[in-house]
Amino acid sequence: MKVLELKNVHKVYNTTQVEVHAVNSVTLDFDQGEFAAIVGPSGSGKTTLLNMIGGLDKPSQGQILVNGTDLTRLKSSELIDFRLYNIGFVFQSYNLIPVLTAKENVEFIMNLQKWPREKRDRRTRELLEAVGLADRMNSRPAQMSGGQQQRVAVARALASKPKFILADEPTANLDTRSTENLLDIMETLNKNENMTFIFATHDPRVMKKAHRVITLEDGKVIEDRKKQ
């Protein structure tokens, strides 16, 4: 069973002067538990594609099926709930809530999903341990390094066991050590929780770790390579 299928997806931005064909006729599918990277130069359409997969943006044409549900048919209020229950996001600039502690940030989505307290606490602890930040539970984002913040963001994304994780340039602001550390953690979580990860990146360190590399150029898939 495919978790995600893209069928002939196009995205055209109509700016004032020119039409930008940001994503052009993309057809792809992903299995449960993949660890895939969408790569390509800046402006090649990675973010646009990821946003459409995540239900943040609507394709101009084509279908996006998540577990058989066509995202393009959902209303925007339905899309918000779809994102809440199905997708975990990791952003380039971490985007934690600055006034909340690491623990509260991780809990946030579980709270939105109204998890009971006990279950929430257990999952938060488990995840913060998995990302190696059990001792920083009560730290605020500003008190943590970029690598630590991004690990909290990964924990937050995974918290409510979504169908898959979308990470847009998650390592762009990190040094090598933090990057390796983060990638190891994500790989372990991918294995242990059988969680699907899809990255948009032009970071060779990520490409090296990825099990599948999809290359975009001018919005088109020019290569889709699975490693053994």
Next chain:
Amino acid sequence: MITKTAWKNVWRNKVRSFVVIASVAVGIFAGTFSVAVMEGAIAQRLDDALNHEVAHIQITHAGFRANNDLTCLLEDAGEMAEKIRSLEEVEAVSYRLVVTGMANTASKSSGIIINGIDAEREKQVLGLDKILKKGSGSYLEKEASGNRAYIGEDLAKNLNIIRFTLTDAIVDSLMAKGVPAETAEKLQPLAGSRFRNEKSFRKKMESVFTREEQKKYGPLISEISRSFRKNARLALTFVDYHNYHTGGMFRINGLYDLTNNMFESTQVFVHYDDLARLTGIPPGQGHLIMVRLIDVDQTEPVTSQLKELFPGTEVMNWKQIQPDLAMMEGMARMMYGFFMVIILAALAFGIVNTMLMVVLERTKELGMLAAIGMNKKRVFRMILTESVFLSGVGGVFGMIISKIVISLTARQGINLSGYKEGFEAMGFTSHIYPHIGNDFFILVTILIILTGILAAIYPALKALKLDPADALRTE
């Protein structure tokens, strides 16, 4: 969670939040304190009117008020009073003779209303003995012989019965009362002078003092210098029952002091028996029956009850006699609410501005929240909650400060004696005891919450319009 996040968000920009909170606190304090001062003045005015001037219900002959005719008498006033006294809602009843006339001294005369009263009964109905000006003699007691009158301090001033005398002893005593030596010394050359009225006294003061000195010490000096000639004589003239001009010499037994100048300078109280004898009105009759109730809220039902009981008479309660007071009492609450609404509306603009900045600054964060699945209802609620916290914290501080300042000032009262005449001309005291009921704080709390909500609606709608994908791309 949303509430907790909103609360923490309030403290993100401490300086900006503090400015908003402080402005709400100051606004609420200013409004609440002003209302408390107004309320204190109104309460004092009502208290004076009900307890010392008009009582709760009055009964007259049907033609008395319209014609002001001495012959419009309630012939069985005594029996009526007895009957009313037996009602359970009634605390005390008295009846009076009311005659218009003139009061004359050697140098002045003044139009007055002479009330012939039963001194003992009137104590219970209007507490006339309680408004005696200290050191001016006594209320109308039975023992004194001859015609006795109890008049207002203002009338005494108008008739030049109050004089102003500067003796050496008075000048010396000023320094003991905190007047600086250099100010007191300016009075030294005037020691021994007497002034016939306040106006000439004040003129003299103004000529020796600077304006500041006059403002600061003038009231104190005139208070100390005033001397009242005990047992001063007063000729009262009026027409009698048979329409003949008549009158009598009265000795002033004492002065009363109310905040209502109008009342003070016209209402003269004498013994019922003296006025009955001089006008030739037989005992047991009266022009006016005054009724005091145990509970002022029973005014309306008892008024109708008395109307039924005494057909053909005119029964009026304080609300009808003094419609301005009734209106003031009725409208005060509305006015206060309106006043606070205006203040809060002004503060709301500050909150709107702050919340707009909040939304603008947090564009990316709001985009992220929408991306991870926080729906519009929750985003809206979070922003509204933050705004309500902002106004609420300010409001709580404002109310605490108000409560403290009101209870501190209520102890001593606020003395605005510099504006005494203006206040008293309107019947208000210049010594105000601020007062505010707890229900006002409930009203203010509701208004503050409402302000917080209303001020956040526009910024919150702006936040909802954000497209998460665009918002996330912003730096």
